[in-house]
Amino acid sequence: xxxxxDGESIDIKGSAAKPYEVxxxxxxxxxxxPAWRNQSLPIEQxxxxxxxxxxxDQAEMDRIGGVLPAKxxxxxxxxxxxxxxxxQNWDNSVELKDWWISEKLDGVRAYWDGRQFLSRQGNQYxxxxxxxxxxxxxxxxxxxxxxxxxxxxxxxxxxxxxxxxHWKEIRFVVxxxxxxxGSFENRLEFLAECLDPKTHLYAQRHEQVRCKGLPHLxxxxxxxxxxxxxxxxxxxxxxxxxxxxxSTLLKVKTFHDAEAVVxxxxxxxxxxxxxxxxxxxxxxxxxxxxxxxxxSDAQRADPPAVGSTITFRYQELTDGGVPRFPSFIxxxxxxxxxxxxxxxxxxxKTAKKTHSVAAKTPxxxxxxxxxxxxxxxxxxxxxxxxxxxxxxxxxxxxxxSGSDGTKKTKHFDTAGAATxxxxxxxxxxxxKGYVEKAT
Numbered sequence: 096x097x098x099x100x101d102g103e104s105i106d107i108k109g110s111a112a113k114p115y116e117v118x119x120x121x122x123x124x125x126x127x128x129p130a131w132r133n134q135s136l137p138i139e140q141x142x143x144x145x146x147x148x149x150x151x152d153q154a155e156m157d158r159i160g161g162v163l164p165a166k167x168x169x170x171x172x173x174x175x176x177x178x179x180x181x182x183q184n185w186d187n188s189v190e191l192k193d194w195w196i197s198e199k200l201d202g203v204r205a206y207w208d209g210r211q212f213l214s215r216q217g218n219q220y221x222x223x224x225x226x227x228x229x230x231x232x233x234x235x236x237x238x239x240x241x242x243x244x245x246x247x248x249x250x251x252x253x254x255x256x257x258x259x260x261h262w263k264e265i266r267f268v269v270x271x272x273x274x275x276x277g278s279f280e281n282r283l284e285f286l287a288e289c290l291d292p293k294t295h296l297y298a299q300r301h302e303q304v305r306c307k308g309l310p311h312l313x314x315x316x317x318x319x320x321x322x323x324x325x326x327x328x329x330x331x332x333x334x335x336x337x338x339x340x341x342s343t344l345l346k347v348k349t350f351h352d353a354e355a356v357v358x359x360x361x362x363x364x365x366x367x368x369x370x371x372x373x374x375x376x377x378x379x380x381x382x383x384x385x386x387x388x389x390x391s392d393a394q395r396a397d398p399p400a401v402g403s404t405i406t407f408r409y410q411e412l413t414d415g416g417v418p419r420f421p422s423f424i425x426x427x428x429x430x431x432x433x434x435x436x437x438x439x440x441x442x443x444k445t446a447k448k449t450h451s452v453a454a455k456t457p458x459x460x461x462x463x464x465x466x467x468x469x470x471x472x473x474x475x476x477x478x479x480x481x482x483x484x485x486x487x488x489x490x491x492x493x494x495x496s497g498s499d500g501t502k503k504t505k506h507f508d509t510a511g512a513a514t515x516x517x518x519x520x521x522x523x524x525x526x527k528g529y530v531e532k533a534t
Contacts, residue, residue: 202240
């Protein structure tokens with residue numbers, strides 16, 4: 096059975112910035128990738144790695160009636176990823192009193208294996224001998240860091256292979272000792288002993304303070320962000336060093352809450368047909384945008400009325416002043432008459448009033464990185480597309496509805512670049528007819 100029905104198509108991520116389109120027309124599979132387009136064979140005998148990934152090698156051999164072209168050999172790599180502890184996102188459900196708080200540094204994660212620095216992917220950072228002199232033979236987990244807002248400069252230095260004097264600008268800020276015995280507190284004591292500031296000019300233990308509760312967390316988050324920092328990291332007291340994602344290490348950033356007036360309802364599609372798809376809303380300066388996530392099934396069946404005010408949450412504003420990743424929180428009291436003209440005028444007035452008191456509330460990065468889910472249902476096509484932004488990573492999952500789909504992750508130098516890339520992808524999918532659904 097073919098993977099695509101006659102006339103169906105699917106986007107498959109390749110090496111280019113945009114995904115390639117694989118299509119089935121009358122049993123002939125085509126792909127927009129150069130490897131398929133540049134073949135000299137008749138189109139019914141062509142195949143490529145994207146079609147083979149979709150259908151499988153045996154199905155393609157049966158279809159074209161011949162031997163498949165040899166797959167290119169992957170480049171050999173000696174890099175082995177170090178055994179790192181990775182953070183999860185704070186979901187607001189964990190009691191944080193007595194947890195350890197530290198600033199989330201915007202540097203480069205580095206694992207000292209006792210003789211060299213390794214990246215998360217296992218690549219070596221070529222630090223000068225004088226930089227690593229006196230570091231212990233025990234592994235250390237930390238960040239190669241220059242200063243807040245200096246990520247690009249940091250990258251330009253540590254990726255060099257000439258062991259230049261530019262490394263004098265860098266500090267190795269250490270937050271854990273993976274192989275040291277005992278609890279996190281024991282490992283902090285180990286770091287204090289082996290990283291004497293008098294003998295290590297370029298290495299230091301990262302400052303950790305005990306959390307006194309949610310008010311203290313909010314205060315510390317506001318302080319760090321006011322200084323240009325990225326956010327906070329939280330470490331569970333008494334925890335061991337685990338390899339992989341762990342709930343003992345959490346990251347926290349800020350989201351913003353604001354209010355806007357409902358201008359219109361966009362109808363839902365697919366499983367939300369006959370219900371709300373998204374709200375068209377307006378902020379104080381007249382900026383209009385859509386809010387399509389955060390709704391329950393009941394709220395989609397009975398959405399906030401046109402002219403009413405809603406509270407929504409967003410990550411930040413784009414250069415054009417549009418909220419990024421807006422998510423519905425709650426309805427407020429009606430703010431305008433249920434007419435197009437009345438809505439427009441009241442929208443500006445109400446938004447102006449509420450915007451001035453909009454609160455900044457620390458929530459989990461899980462809110463920031465919450466998946467946005469889109470569907471495309473037309474004719475025989477029934478596809479989904481999902482995107483998640485997590486700090487400097489953008490993960491996309493897509494495929495036929497009901498399947499696990501294909502998952503791809505792309506890394507960026509800054510969180511802003513990741514968000515901009517996600518915005519662009521969402522805009523492209525929306526233009527193609529994909530409709531956002533509640534997850």
